[in-house]
Amino acid sequence: MMEKQMIHVIGGGLAGTEAAWQIAKAGVPVVLHEMRPLRKSPAHHTEELAELVCSNSFGALSSDRAAGLLHEELRRLGCIIIGTADEHAVPAGGALAVDRGVFSHNLTETLGSHPLIELRRSEVQEIPTEGVVVLTTGPLTSPALTEDLQRFTGMEYFSFFDAASPIVTGESINREIAFFASRYDKGEAAYLNCPMNREQYLHFWQELCAAEKAELKDFEQETAKFFEGCLPIEEMARRGEDTMRYGPLKPVGLFDARKGDFRAPENQSQRPYAVVQLRQEDKAGQLWNMVGFQTNLRWGEQKRVFRLIPGLEEAEFVRMGVMHRNTFLNAPQLLHSTLQFKKRPTLLAAGQLVGTEGYTAAAAGGWLAGTNAARLVLGLEPVTLPTTMMMGALFDFISSASPKHFQPMPPNFGILPELGKRIKNKQERYGMYRDRALGDLDSWSRGLRASAA
Template structure:
């Protein structure tokens, strides 16, 4: 039996390799560290947690908590290991990252069906079943080969994501649906500002605290001119935003019949209008500052943020165009992808992708049809979103209840839902 090749030994790749091997199929897992490292990694351990040591909420009325519980039922190795090496963290699942990584590394290294190869893969293998789990810091040679395979418009090297809010938490007494100059259908929610509201917002924005950039991100910051953080635009002058993303031209306020001083627009992230993206609000502000400042926008005072803005070096696929809901590439069925490379955000989501890609790679070897997870699962809803969202504005997405289908009858209370 030919070995399945898994490229990348992060959370997704580790989970993926284990799920293949547990079905009796040999796996070759490639991890370039320690011979070639990334700017974010510090050890040679598999499944290294490069940022926080927290997997997020434990309770199942929170999206990350529900996803973890699903993965426990599905037999996830990584979540099982996280539970084993948990440390006190209130309502979150946090781990002793040294013990966590060491344990997973030993399990993978010593598994009789897994061959761990410490070497950089610089080109996509052209034969056999292959799973890409190289993450947001895919090495430059492989990223270039992936670029040639996907086409330039379907691979992004910088994650400049705007915040996303739940539609039901937007005050529709302040925000109104319209498109500029009433062209086409009313596709945007518009939050109008008076001059006084804009001045207060602008002042808070230019004085808000930014998140520190890593050295490699700081060095590459010059590439962000085409998608500047909203706070950087604001610092260029009081009216800079009013001639940019907050331009009020062609957007009359139906309550007054007049043009507002400034307008924040939100664009729907899904067909049901459950999630809305703040247009042009890519930002490098600290997350607490984002919530404080952006809730000053009329209509967003009580907004619930399902994703906050980020701006850092990242490599991710335009998955809605490239991938099936099985995580197979549309143009090459024996090539799969998982983890943050496919546009999911967060540790638990990366593990979920590794589980699904590994399960489906094994099923392909065994001649079984690949699985598609139902969208009534948090795991299924996340995969459904990243493989069906509008390609033009696609950005990475964390698990959240806004991507799940509505219940009939609709239930607004999150705990009950």
């Protein structure tokens, strides 16, 4: 059995926070390295652990949705990220969204007070060569560590460009125009919706296409590659007049109850041509995120163009949209599904660095990498998860996909093994995926506990 040595986790985002917690929970001492505030990143605004830099939403809450299933798997596995998200949730219809400030502050205090966790505020420029190490530096890995990681892997990184949406104050939204509703009335009506007629939409689309973008500064513009799951709104607009209306501005299923039931045949003519949705950022409803409006427009242009949206004419922006580089490993060439490097099994990685997309996937990677790091120190075999689970399927995918065309992958039912029979009804099919996943998780967990007894 290996000596009960200290594990080093590099990066205090969602994955790193989760990894450090799982290591300490296993009774192993851990140092969590976070370079903020000594060295700032292009996207972070605070020095808190697990800061949410893009949206405040973890995705769909229902367990018959891909993100929701991953939430439930993590709840059953004792994930501190999801547990804290549940504790500090804000109304968001069918989504799990949090008061981001309280969420991150709570996690920072919880980890900071754990006797087995040492939080070091310093930049790590090289991968430690000894002991068990977990890399969770995310898409904004510092240049020095990026170079060292490139030397270690002996291969080029892939990189894409990611963007964050603006946030406006609730009191600056015109409530005579914006209306509360969730799509198809699912969940609590927790979204504010700004409807557009055809003339308003076309004017907005034309101005958005013509708006001036910010320079990418440190990045090579000719090599910029947008990740389709987080496409800047101006890039989406340039792809065609109706692209936004089939994306984040789709009017389907959104009805203003103040004007009667749009679903009634006699009211179909009143249906909006496009709808901009705003999601609540904090429990008090003082801050609202422009859903799907990730952008790299100049800040002055953002204010000018986004105030063309009905209901946002007087919008007060508390955070403008920003754009930054994301870096991720070619995981199929480098990692096992245990999140260990093939070249060095005592080095693990998790989060967006390994090519998983989304907050919940980062937490899942942190759980697995932290669990396996602790098991290595304790002299136990690393675990793999059943591929019928969303977690297991996700890590199996990133470790076995085609390296040539590897791109970040969010949780989705398409990566799960097919069911034994064909089910046409999508909701029923997803429900069966969920039941199988959670059943296999419970069986796997019982087996794991029995082996450790």
